[in-house]
Amino acid sequence: MTILRVRGLTKRFGDNEVLHGIDLDVVAGERIAILGASGSGKSTLLRCLNFMELPTAGTVELDGKTVGSERGGGRIYRERDLTGVRQRVGMVFQQFNLFPHMTAAGNVMEGLRTVRRQPKAEARARAEKELARVGLAEKADTFPAHLSGGQKQRVAIARALAMDPEMLLFDEPTSALDPELVGEVLTVIRSLAEEGRTMLLVTHELGFAYHVATRVIFLAEGAIHEQGTPDEILKSPKKDKTRAFLAGHRQFSF
Amino acid sequence: MSYQWDFAPVFASAPLLAEGLGNTLRLTAVALAFGLVLGLALALMRLSPRPWFSWPAGFVIEVFRTTPPLVQLFWFFFALPMIVGIEMTPFIAAVVTFSIQSSAFFAEVFRAGIQSIERGQWEGALAIGMSRRQALNRIVLPQAVTRMIPAFMERAIELMKTTTLVATIAYADLLYDANAVAQKTYRPLETFTVAALVYFVVIFAFSLLGRRLERRLAVGGDSTVH
Ligand SMILES: Nc1ncnc2c1ncn2[C@@H]1O[C@H](COP(=O)(O)OP(=O)(O)OP(=O)(O)O)[C@@H](O)[C@H]1O
Numbered sequence: 079m080t081i082l083r084v085r086g087l088t089k090r091f092g093d094n095e096v097l098h099g100i101d102l103d104v105v106a107g108e109r110i111a112i113l114g115a116s117g118s119g120k121s122t123l124l125r126c127l128n129f130m131e132l133p134t135a136g137t138v139e140l141d142g143k144t145v146g147s148e149r150g151g152g153r154i155y156r157e158r159d160l161t162g163v164r165q166r167v168g169m170v171f172q173q174f175n176l177f178p179h180m181t182a183a184g185n186v187m188e189g190l191r192t193v194r195r196q197p198k199a200e201a202r203a204r205a206e207k208e209l210a211r212v213g214l215a216e217k218a219d220t221f222p223a224h225l226s227g228g229q230k231q232r233v234a235i236a237r238a239l240a241m242d243p244e245m246l247l248f249d250e251p252t253s254a255l256d257p258e259l260v261g262e263v264l265t266v267i268r269s270l271a272e273e274g275r276t277m278l279l280v281t282h283e284l285g286f287a288y289h290v291a292t293r294v295i296f297l298a299e300g301a302i303h304e305q306g307t308p309d310e311i312l313k314s315p316k317k318d319k320t321r322a323f324l325a326g327h328r329q330f331s332f
Numbered sequence: 333m334s335y336q337w338d339f340a341p342v343f344a345s346a347p348l349l350a351e352g353l354g355n356t357l358r359l360t361a362v363a364l365a366f367g368l369v370l371g372l373a374l375a376l377m378r379l380s381p382r383p384w385f386s387w388p389a390g391f392v393i394e395v396f397r398t399t400p401p402l403v404q405l406f407w408f409f410f411a412l413p414m415i416v417g418i419e420m421t422p423f424i425a426a427v428v429t430f431s432i433q434s435s436a437f438f439a440e441v442f443r444a445g446i447q448s449i450e451r452g453q454w455e456g457a458l459a460i461g462m463s464r465r466q467a468l469n470r471i472v473l474p475q476a477v478t479r480m481i482p483a484f485m486e487r488a489i490e491l492m493k494t495t496t497l498v499a500t501i502a503y504a505d506l507l508y509d510a511n512a513v514a515q516k517t518y519r520p521l522e523t524f525t526v527a528a529l530v531y532f533v534v535i536f537a538f539s540l541l542g543r544r545l546e547r548r549l550a551v552g553g554d555s556t557v558h
Pocket residue numbers: 091094096114115116117118119120121122123
């Protein structure tokens with residue numbers, strides 16, 4: 079079942095066209111790793127899917143319904159459309175973006191309380207469950223300032239999970255972490271993969287992508303340059319740019 | 333010839349001075365409350381991407397920051413009643429003047445505070461489905477306000493000092509009453525010394541309170557990035 083259908087997605091910043099008409103279908107349960115050189119548009123693509131950036135042109139269709147409404151040949155996006163989409167498409171950021179004035183549990187409860195208007199006790203119970211899932215049950219009442227980077231990112235994942243998203247977007251979730259903290263976050267993401275969650279993941283951890291992804295997309299200059307199974311793309315890429323990119327990352331092990 | 337200090341006549345007029353202080357505090361508190369609410373509204377308008385919100389707000393802010401407060405006070409007390417044809421009491425004129433005047437400054441404090449919050453905080457909030465308003469109220473403002481307290485305190489103190497201008501339109505604030513006492517007792521030195529001390533004590537106590545509040549709010553959630 080296709081849950082996300084992207085057609086002709088184009089994004090311009092001023093005169094700079096960053097995405098040139100991306101087409102992408104995501105089937106439930108797929109785990110897509112997005113690779114590409116710096117500046118190729120990986121983050122922008124991901125951010126257009128939950129409308130952190132509004133597409134300049136093209137459509138994003140979620141569960142068969144195109145987001146936004148047509149007007150004068152383009153599309154307009156009302157706030158209510160966007161808040162709805164974002165509850166269904168969760169996002170985990172490179173820099174965590176935890177709320178520093180709230181505890182770990184407070185961070186996880188926030189969407190349930192403010193967006194879903196859940197009673198406090200119910201939201202708290204859910205937050206504890208999600209924190210336990212990422213291995214941080216005992217940190218529920220700790221403020222972000224007292225957590226390590228890896229712990230912060232796991233809280234951020236719990237915060238996204240609490241909203242029951244149909245799909246999760248990860249933008250380089252381990253790039254801001256000290257090397258020794260990367261493993262704990264990847265372990266959590268792998269466990270989500272084992273649950274069969276639908277995920278799009280921008281990463282430079284090629285070994286992780288190889289083992290966890292069901293599909294790999296190589297992005298170059300704002301377009302999908304090559305895509306296929308992890309074996310096809312990571313082991314026997316057909317196109318020169320993909321090969322050149324992988325040659326720069328040869329240190330990864332399968 | 334050395335001056336013979338005599339505070340007795342001044343202390344005998346303590347009830348009048350106390351009444352003046354009460355009026356000063358009342359005016360400051362009312363103008364502060366209106367100024368904060370109006371200041372937040374102006375800041376949000378100013379930050380709006382829509383010019384028909386941001387321009388009027390910018391205009392009000394600039395006008396009130398760049399004209400002398402005494403001119404503003406005279407304008408609202410003497411000039412405005414001529415246009416709208418209503419009677420202005422000194423208190424109303426003072427409240428209107430100092431509310432708008434302080435809101436112009438508070439607006440800039442709010443704006444700087446809101447803009448000091450990293451984009452990632454907005455994005456973290458929007459990504460779990462919050463509206464911009466919810467993100468502002470729940471995530472951005474609570475953090476911004478904590479950072480803004482010192483600037484708020486400074487403006488509030490400035491406001492209380494500026495309220496002494498109302499003596500010129502015969503509103504019976506502390507300075508106005510002190511002046512009356514000085515003339516009645518022929519003891520201006522003692523009277524104005526006492527008045528200055530009262531201002532000092534009130535404002536100093538207020539700033540201590542502010543520092544405690546700042547510390548209290550900084551506990552737990554710290555204001556560093558991440
Ligand atoms: N908000 C923005 N305003 C203007 N230009 C932007 C903005 N965001 C991204 N860009 C530009 O869009 C292009 C693609 O950026 P993007 O962040 O999507 O790349 P990326 O593939 O994620 O790179 P990296 O690997 O460095 O994260 C870059 O040229 C960048 O400068």
